[in-house]
Amino acid sequence: MKKLIVAIAILTLIWACSNSEANNKGSEASSETAAANAPKEIDGEKIYRQNCVICHGLYGDMGASGAFNLTTSELTVEERIQVITNGRNAMTSFKALLNEEKIKAVAEYTLELKK
Ligand code: HEC
The missing domain is CATH 1.20.5 (Single alpha-helices involved in coiled-coils or other helix-helix interfaces)
Structure with missing residues (x-):
């Protein structure tokens, strides 16, 4: 026991x-x-890779479908936000896909591509 x-x-x-x-x-x-x-910090690079690489390329200079070279673009963040939000010519509008914060983050990321 x-x-x-x-x-x-x-x-x-x-x-x-x-x-x-x-x-x-x-x-x-x-x-x-x-x-x-x-809430994760919004990652502009990730958004760029997911949405922009097909035309602009990983480094912003691929230029598919006449995409402008982002490494030499002289646009300000505000102007980039405009283009990304509303599109321009062959560039598609992203306002239906990305919210304001994400567009701002990716616009800021494109500035980093500048050499
Ligand atoms: C369908 C292809 C395509 C995709 C996807 C695309 N772009 Fe573009 N982008 C273009 C084209 C084409 C232009 C040139 C527009 C023109 O002729 O006015 C352009 C222009 C731009 C410009 C203006 C550059 C300048 O100097 O005038 C910026 C900034 C830009 N794109 C950023 C982006 C970002 C950020 C993304 C992803 C969110 C993106 N693009 C996705 C095709 C694309």
């Missing part, structure tokens, strides 16, 4: 330990998802 109690005690201990480990993991996982759900 004593052996049984000891065995139960050990089992309880093991269970308690593994359980607390599981709990720790649980809280880690939930803090990870919280971080993933937190």
